[in-house]
Amino acid sequence: MRFLMLVRKELRQSLPWLLLGAVSLMAIAGCILWLQVRYSIYDSYDSYRSTSRYFDITRHPPLQAIGPVLLITSLALGLILGIQHFWMPHFKQTWSFLLHRSVSRKTIFMAKLTAAALGFVMSLGIVWLALYFYGYHSANVPAPPVLRVFVEGCIFMMLGLVVYLATAVTGLSTARWYTTKIFPLLFTPVVIVATVCQWKLAGAFAVIIVGVVILLSQALEIISNREF
């Protein structure tokens, strides 16, 4: 009940940003889909001088063009949620009030992380799923999107969570900027690039899991011992 209340509080606090993320993704994805449908259908002339219309699925796999938008939105949302959950309490001096609860500090951290993960699912995940189903069932989209494109989108959202954790570690760390405080900010681009460069989805998942484990263990260590 206490954990749920903490999750609920963080979700409620992040609601405007989650809505903004969902609306932005939906708007940009809608534009891209419309453009793709409008301009990706070609006229082909065969030897009998008759014309036929076709969609080059290899050049324009449906939904794939939305991937970069989803990636950028995820990273931005991860950064915003991280700032809101771990930086703003410093500026607004609400850490003392929050930490004086009948739960451990790790529970408070895990509640924030759960809220962020749920936020990603509720904001970008639902929109992405809706786009996938739309692409699959709509007569306007020339070919159904493949499952791999959908999974890639999920991986992009997980990268948002990596950024969230990196922001958390940087926000919580009391070290100097030129020492370990800056580590997450340098580590995250490495994780992102390494993930995006993977040919196999399993490889991408593995990179993300390694990144999450490193950042999560660091964040839990810091929140358990740091001073507020």
Next chain:
Amino acid sequence: MNDIVLETKGLTKYYRRTLAVDHLDLKIPRGSICGFVGRNGAGKTTAIKLILGLLNPTTGSSTVLGCDSAELKPSIRQRIGYVTEGHRLFRWMTIGEIEKFQRPFFPKQWDGKFFTDMIDYFELSRKRKIKHLSNGQRAQVSLALALAPHPELLIMDDPTLGLDAAIRRQFLEGMIGLITRQGKTILFSSHILGDVERVADRIAVIDKGVLRANCSLEQFQKAVKKVMLSFTDSVPAEIDIDGLLHCRRSQKELELVLVGADEEQITAWAQKSGADKHQITKMTLEDQFIEYTAPPDHKKLFQWEEL
């Protein structure tokens, strides 16, 4: 009545090279209302945060309700009410929402009726957002949140800071009076001595991180005295009376601020030094505090070992 709710032993805190709290040995008996006083930057907030385990001590330790502050279990935190400095609450929440948020952390203790009564008493609407409340109203909500679970120990960090006189009085007398009747223990920091005088029965004076007094308020008020001495000739060059805190001299008059000296000692010294007459003048707690913490050369620990 003699058990100790809160105890610190040699509690010391450095912020890098700055000493914030220096070997603090503080004991708060159950059922007492202790005013924790000190000037700005004296180390009050740091000490409170150390006691609540929000800061780690450089050396020393503290226990609250029998549990080490560094490892305060959730079950112990549940028994401690804490009003933060500046009443920092979640500004985006309404009063109703913040009550809903606070309640599950005190599952068996939360007294919803008490909270509602207090909010009604302060004439606040549950639908109002925290960010739309004045400082005083936020303090009232903060107090209601801390009191509604009926904590055994209430720690308040400068709760009346920034409040006007009327709200301060309402805050202190009304609410602390209420909790006193229930026999709770309260530690509240303040630099407004009038507040301490009005509600506290104990006083702990901290100055530049050092605990300089820890006794009942009555003892403190009796102990710090101002004596005016008049001389026909000139005043003596050397003042060798015990407990001297401060000395101001004019050509034929001497003003002494003493701590712990009784009237007999004062009379004896006045006769010895050749004073024509001497008079012990009444001091307010504020004057006593200022004199007690002001002189740079006569700082001594003044603590009655009564616990």
